[in-house]
Amino acid sequence: MKLLSFRPLLLMTLYVGVVMVLALEGTAYVRNWSLQRLQAQGAERLLGNITQLRSALDQYRYLPFVLTQSREVRALLRAPERDGGQVNRYLEQIALVAGSSTLLVLDLDGLLRASSNWRDQQALLAGSQADQRYFRQAIEGDEGRQFVQEGEPPRPSLYLSAPIYDNQALIGVAAMRLELDRLREQLPIDYPFTISDRDGEVLFNVQMPARTPEVREERLSDGTRVRLLRLDGRQWLQHSVVLDDLDWQVSVWIDARGVQQQQRIAAGAIGGGGFALALLLLYVREKRQKRALQREQARERALSQERQRDMISTAQVGLINVDTAGRIQFINPMAMQQFGVSLELMRNRPVEQLLDGGQSSELLRETLSNLGTDRFRPLTGAEMVGRRADGNSFPMMVSVRGMAHHPELGYLVTVIDISRRKRLEQALREANESLEQKVAERTRALEEAQAELVQAGKLAALGRMSASVVHELNQPLTAIRTYLAISRRQLNNPGMLSDNLRQLEGLIDRMALITGQLKTFAYRKPEQVGPVPVAQSIEQVLTLFRGRFGEMKLVPAYQPPADDLQLAGDQARFEQILINLIKNACDAMQPGGGEHWLGIRVTADAEQVYLNVEDNGPGIAPEHQAQLFEPFFTTKEVGAGLGLGLAIVQSIVRDLGGDIRAGNRAQGGACFEVTLKRYRADAEAAADSQTLTGG
Ligand code: ADP
Numbered sequence: 001m002k003l004l005s006f007r008p009l010l011l012m013t014l015y016v017g018v019v020m021v022l023a024l025e026g027t028a029y030v031r032n033w034s035l036q037r038l039q040a041q042g043a044e045r046l047l048g049n050i051t052q053l054r055s056a057l058d059q060y061r062y063l064p065f066v067l068t069q070s071r072e073v074r075a076l077l078r079a080p081e082r083d084g085g086q087v088n089r090y091l092e093q094i095a096l097v098a099g100s101s102t103l104l105v106l107d108l109d110g111l112l113r114a115s116s117n118w119r120d121q122q123a124l125l126a127g128s129q130a131d132q133r134y135f136r137q138a139i140e141g142d143e144g145r146q147f148v149q150e151g152e153p154p155r156p157s158l159y160l161s162a163p164i165y166d167n168q169a170l171i172g173v174a175a176m177r178l179e180l181d182r183l184r185e186q187l188p189i190d191y192p193f194t195i196s197d198r199d200g201e202v203l204f205n206v207q208m209p210a211r212t213p214e215v216r217e218e219r220l221s222d223g224t225r226v227r228l229l230r231l232d233g234r235q236w237l238q239h240s241v242v243l244d245d246l247d248w249q250v251s252v253w254i255d256a257r258g259v260q261q262q263q264r265i266a267a268g269a270i271g272g273g274g275f276a277l278a279l280l281l282l283y284v285r286e287k288r289q290k291r292a293l294q295r296e297q298a299r300e301r302a303l304s305q306e307r308q309r310d311m312i313s314t315a316q317v318g319l320i321n322v323d324t325a326g327r328i329q330f331i332n333p334m335a336m337q338q339f340g341v342s343l344e345l346m347r348n349r350p351v352e353q354l355l356d357g358g359q360s361s362e363l364l365r366e367t368l369s370n371l372g373t374d375r376f377r378p379l380t381g382a383e384m385v386g387r388r389a390d391g392n393s394f395p396m397m398v399s400v401r402g403m404a405h406h407p408e409l410g411y412l413v414t415v416i417d418i419s420r421r422k423r424l425e426q427a428l429r430e431a432n433e434s435l436e437q438k439v440a441e442r443t444r445a446l447e448e449a450q451a452e453l454v455q456a457g458k459l460a461a462l463g464r465m466s467a468s469v470v471h472e473l474n475q476p477l478t479a480i481r482t483y484l485a486i487s488r489r490q491l492n493n494p495g496m497l498s499d500n501l502r503q504l505e506g507l508i509d510r511m512a513l514i515t516g517q518l519k520t521f522a523y524r525k526p527e528q529v530g531p532v533p534v535a536q537s538i539e540q541v542l543t544l545f546r547g548r549f550g551e552m553k554l555v556p557a558y559q560p561p562a563d564d565l566q567l568a569g570d571q572a573r574f575e576q577i578l579i580n581l582i583k584n585a586c587d588a589m590q591p592g593g594g595e596h597w598l599g600i601r602v603t604a605d606a607e608q609v610y611l612n613v614e615d616n617g618p619g620i621a622p623e624h625q626a627q628l629f630e631p632f633f634t635t636k637e638v639g640a641g642l643g644l645g646l647a648i649v650q651s652i653v654r655d656l657g658g659d660i661r662a663g664n665r666a667q668g669g670a671c672f673e674v675t676l677k678r679y680r681a682d683a684e685a686a687a688d689s690q691t692l693t694g695g
Contacts, residue, residue: 030265035226038259056187063160084114085118089118101177104125108172135175144161145161157179158177180204208253213230214231313332317414318396318413322351322368335415339354364400383396395419476508483500535562541582567609569676573656577611577652586615587641597669608676609675625662628662629660653674658674
């Protein structure tokens with residue numbers, strides 16, 4: 001992945017590198033080629049110049065020889081005393097014929113004997129020429145040649161000379177002087193050109209700059225060496241040749257500015273070409289990629305269309321396309337199956353034909369009538385009835401929407417056959433109904449069973465009560481019967497009789513007590529509710545138990561409440577509550593089983609009075625908790641308890657609009673909490689009592 005993104009950069013760098021190498025190679029080649037051309041041009045130019053130079057020199061070269069052949073000249077040299085006037089005129093004539101050069105005749109001492117410009121006394125040579133090279137060369141029998149700087153300012157002249165013989169004896173020297181300005185006129189050169197001697201001293205130059213240039217040698221590909229000069233920012237190529245016969249080195253400078261220019265052009269051309277080629281390649285690549293992308297997109301599109309078509313034809317919902325007039329344009333296979341129609345059959349038919357009449361289909365009719373108008377509202381999941389081609393109808397769920405992206409394509413009607421769902425719903429409803437029925441039956445059965453149970457419980461309670469009452473009453477009855485029988489036999493013993501009667505009285509009292517208790521239970525409603533002084537009532541009950549407390553060595557823990565604390569009820573009943581609770585507590589505490597403790601606590605708030613009776617007995621067993629307040633429930637031995645005490649307490653408390661709760665203390669022992677209404681004569685009294693009761 002990383003390599004892939006790196007590749008174009010690498011290719012680009014490589015390409016730029018190749019183009020640069022090509023540009024460098026190209027410029028080197030062009031330079032080489034241009035320098036070769038310049039070199040060839042220089043050679044050609046030089047050749048032309050040398051030819052011109054030679055022909056120019058050849059014009060004059062013969063002149064000294066002409067003089068050596070002159071009899072007058074020889075005669076003059078022979079006779080030193082002779083006047084050279086005649087020879088002067090002769091030389092003058094020849095010079096005129098040959099062009100404006102000066103002809104000279106010198107004797108062996110190098111002194112001037114005759115001259116063509118004898119009229120110009122100033123121009124005449126003064127002194128001996130014996131030291132001049134051209135003179136010496138001639139004396140030695142050679143052809144002499146020398147450039148000399150003469151005059152003010154010094155101007156170069158070329159001296160040519162030849163020895164003059166007479167009868168094979170050297171008698172003098174003939175010479176010719178040529179002002180080089182003249183020679184230059186004959187050489188049509190408009191570029192730097194020099195003639196220098198073997199030592200490199202410049203003898204003659206044309207357009208040559210006075211300053212010395214920067215010199216550099218370069219070797220060309222064909223092995224030739226070229227000299228490149230640089231002066232004032234301009235480049236020159238110097239081409240030289242040595243003329244052996246003259247001992248001259250002749251050089252031309254050729255403007256080499258073009259070389260760099262051509263180099264630049266070549267570099268530009270290659271670089272530009274490379275760039276253009278790169279652009280072309282990029283363009284081609286881009287084009288190819290674009291085409292590939294287009295192909296890929298077209299393929300994707302085709303695939304997507306294929307997929308859509310496939311989805312539409314395999315969809316498990318009916319799809320119907322209608323135009324804005326509600327005429328069918330397309331139906332997918334599922335819809336055909338649902339309605340039992342074909343597209344050929346239904347095309348351009350109104351979609352309403354697929355509807356069964358009825359209320360529910362009205363909604364769809366209305367939606368369809370609004371197609372293509374502003375009033376159209378999409379329909380979603382409406383339940384209605386569809387009609388199959390075979391005349392059957394089926395429940396369906398219909399949605400109608402505009403085509404999301406192409407409204408001109410009309411609307412899409414989605415149809416889901418909900419017959420199965422409807423069937424399931426029906427089945428479910430039926431199942432529900434039967435379940436409800438079953439539940440009702442079961443409830444009834446349970447209620448009956450419960451009623452039976454209650455009945456049984458009642459009977460059991462009745463049985464228990466009967467047993468207790470029978471037991472309680474039988475005992476004194478048997479005793480009464482016994483006492484009566486004894487009394488009958490002792491009718492004549494009045495002392496015994498009155499004793500027995502006292503016993504009988506006691507037994508009847510006991511029976512009255514039992515029935516009295518039952519009566520309290522039977523006639524529960526108090527006649528009237530009045531104020532009951534709480535502290536006073538408790539005090540009275542405690543007095544009743546004084547004897548029992550004494551037996552048990554028990555001092556009840558009791559803090560009396562405020563004297564004026566009153567509750568709503570009647571005193572006798574409240575005392576009965578207290579009696580029963582205290583009695584039960586005393587019964588529960590085993591006689592002699594450790595230290596006994598009984599707590600009586602009274603608290604109150606604005607509305608209620610709370611009475612707590614607690615002991616340190618065994619407490620209430622969990623299994624008894626539920627039955628505690630049932631009539632005739634007792635854990636005491638037959639005869640010891642009727643099981644009515646708590647039942648009576650509960651019924652009294654309820655009658656007084658209060659509540660009773662039984663529980664166990666954390667430290668052991670039972671705890672009974674009674675809540676009763678506080679007495680309030682009127683609102684004022686209630687307010688007063690509120691301030692009076694504190695604890
Ligand atoms: P009885 O006292 O005649 O048995 P009760 O209705 O007064 O009838 O009491 C019913 C039962 O509740 C008692 O037999 C006893 O088992 C239980 N009970 C009542 N008070 C206490 C108490 N303070 N501690 C333990 N058990 C108690």
